[in-house]
Amino acid sequence: MTAPEATAAATEKTKPAASWREGLAVYLQPRVLIVLMLGFSSGLPLALSGSTLLVWMSESGVDLGTIGLFALVGTPYTLKFLWAPLVDALHVPFFTRAFGRRRGWLVFSQLLLIGAILLLAVTDPARSPLFVALGALLVATMSSTQDIVVDAFRVESLPESEQAAGMASYVAAYRIGMLVSTAGALFIVSGFEGSGYPRGAAWMWGYVVMAALVLIGTVTALVATEPKQSARAEAATQADSALMRVFHAALGAFFDFLRRKEAWAALAFVVLFKFTDAFSGNMTVPFVIDIGFTRNDYAVIVKGVGVVATLLGGFAGGYVARRYSLATSLWIGGVVQAISNLSFAWLALVGVNEWALAVAISSDNFCNAIGTVIFVAYLSALCQNPLHTATQYALLTALAAVARTYLSSSAGYVAKATGWPMFFAISVLVAIPSLVLLAWLQRRKHFGELGPVRV
Structure with a gap:
């Protein structure tokens, strides 16, 4: 063990354990709360092009073979690294200038995600499964783009003392977002049906509600501040x-x-x-x-x-x-x-x-x-x-x-x-x-x- 490592180890041993109040205070830091809300926004759309959509298709009478093929619409989540360099390098007209490098991409991707979910909402799985597939693919692409930006924003915005709390908050909120777009979405659709809406209209309005919930992430991005590390990187490559x-x-x-x-x-x-x-x-x-x-x-x-x-x-x-x-x-x-x-x-x-x-x-x-x-x-x-x-x-x-x-x-x-x-x-x-x-x-x-x- 080197001298610095020995010193750090000794300091760790003599450091008093943090009280539960100090631990809670870290989770209530503004940057951690921002990451928590962005985690919800990242987890929300995943099921809308996956398990929740498959329930809608099953109820619409789509055959199992076609439903099975819909697993392919998740491809953007595994290939998102191909366009991640564009997110790192390119400016979005108006958005980058108005909000900054990371926040501009955040707002831009979330607005596109809302549009994609609304487009998927007005499709009809029974009559046009191809258009449903295109809508779901757009949702997955915009969702994975949002994930790219949120990951970069989270890494760059949290100081070392808040990284652990930020990770925990992000993962927890991501799971809550997934729960809202699965069980929550199904309850909402059932509620619309119970109010007298036809099944197709109930599903449409259920997806409209999910699109509206993406605005939670948009408001969070607008309230947040641009990470200083990102701003310095932007200045370094301006020429x-x-x-x-x-x-x-x-x-x-x-x-x-x-x-x-x-x-x-x-x-x-x-x-x-x-x-x-x-x-x-x-x-x-x-x-x-x-x-x-x-x-x-x-x-x-x-x-x-x-x-x-x-x-x-x-x-x-x-x-x-x-x-x-x-x-x-x-x-x-x-x-x-x-x-x-x-x-x-x-x-x-x-x-x-x-x-x-x-x-x-x-x-x-x-x-x-x-x-x-x-x-x-x-x-x-x-x-x-x-x-x-x-x-x-x-x-x-x-x-x-x-x-x-x-x-x-x-x-x-x-x-x-x-x-x-x-x-x-x-x-x-x-x-x-x-x-x-x-x-x-x-x-x-x-x-x-x-x-x-x-x-």
């Missing part, structure tokens, strides 16, 4: 042409990262850290149905105690990230999210018991939320240059999606070959490669080199 700024954002985000020590090990760690969560998560619903629970049993528990556990886990993750070093926090998050999979192995042995299902879902959601908040904190720490924060963060999140999308695709075959208890035990073991990489990176002092955002 460059638009093409040159795009070029630097696209290539700079990649090569700036590769100049780090142990860059390739860090990239592998980004891919593998949430693998244990993705591997088991892909099979949670088939497992619950297979052992004898109904869809309603699962839905009620996931939308009830599961959501509460996720919110509590998010704030617990924020506490861990604030209380401990980044490396220690990653150890805690990595271990608890892996061990939580054993709750499903226990459920497989217990059988059909609603209390056991509630315990398993709650412990899994709580622990995975802790891991997610700490992982987001790590990704944010990797994006240190505001010249290409949006591009770099989009690239890293795309890499993180590799485990969820591709590596976990074999989970069904493993479950079929081993049975449920052994499958969930194996899902714990698949966390070992990421923990080995974590130990390697910690030994190579990778985390000590991650500092605050800089130009």
Whole structure:
């Protein structure tokens, strides 16, 4: 341990524990509250082109084959890194001049998102599924663009002392936004139907209400202040042409990262850290149905105690990230999210018991939320240059999606070959490669080199 590290460690040991009032005060800081509201705005539109839309299509009599193809409208969320350099580099006429580099893009993307949701609202799944698909694709594209800007704004606007609280608030609000656009949207549609509206009109007005809720994010962007780091980056590139700024954002985000020590090990760690969560998560619903629970049993528990556990886990993750070093926090998050999979192995042995299902879902959601908040904190720490924060963060999140999308695709075959208890035990073991990489990176002092955002 170097002298500075020893001094920091000694200071950490002698530092008194923060009281709950001090902890709460951090969450009430204006910048953290801004990030919380933007988290809600980011989580809101996700289901409107996904699960909620599929319910609308099912009720409209669209055949299952067509409904299955609608999974493809989520493609912009995985490819958003392709246009993230445009967000980093280009100015939006009027908006950038009026609100600034990040806030201008925020307001612009949110207004386009509102327009896309309203366009989707007036389509008819029964008569024109193609137009529904185009509307949903526009919603997903505008939503993912908003995500690009919000991620960059969050990383650049929060000082180091507020990053942990900001991560926890963002993740919790994102989940609430998703809940509003799933269960909330369905309740609103049912309310319109109960008031005498035809089913098609009820769905249209339900989506109109969702479009109006995006204005929460727009008002937040207008109230917020432009991050100082972003303003300095804007001034530093003012003399460059638009093409040159795009070029630097696209290539700079990649090569700036590769100049780090142990860059390739860090990239592998980004891919593998949430693998244990993705591997088991892909099979949670088939497992619950297979052992004898109904869809309603699962839905009620996931939308009830599961959501509460996720919110509590998010704030617990924020506490861990604030209380401990980044490396220690990653150890805690990595271990608890892996061990939580054993709750499903226990459920497989217990059988059909609603209390056991509630315990398993709650412990899994709580622990995975802790891991997610700490992982987001790590990704944010990797994006240190505001010249290409949006591009770099989009690239890293795309890499993180590799485990969820591709590596976990074999989970069904493993479950079929081993049975449920052994499958969930194996899902714990698949966390070992990421923990080995974590130990390697910690030994190579990778985390000590991650500092605050800089130009």
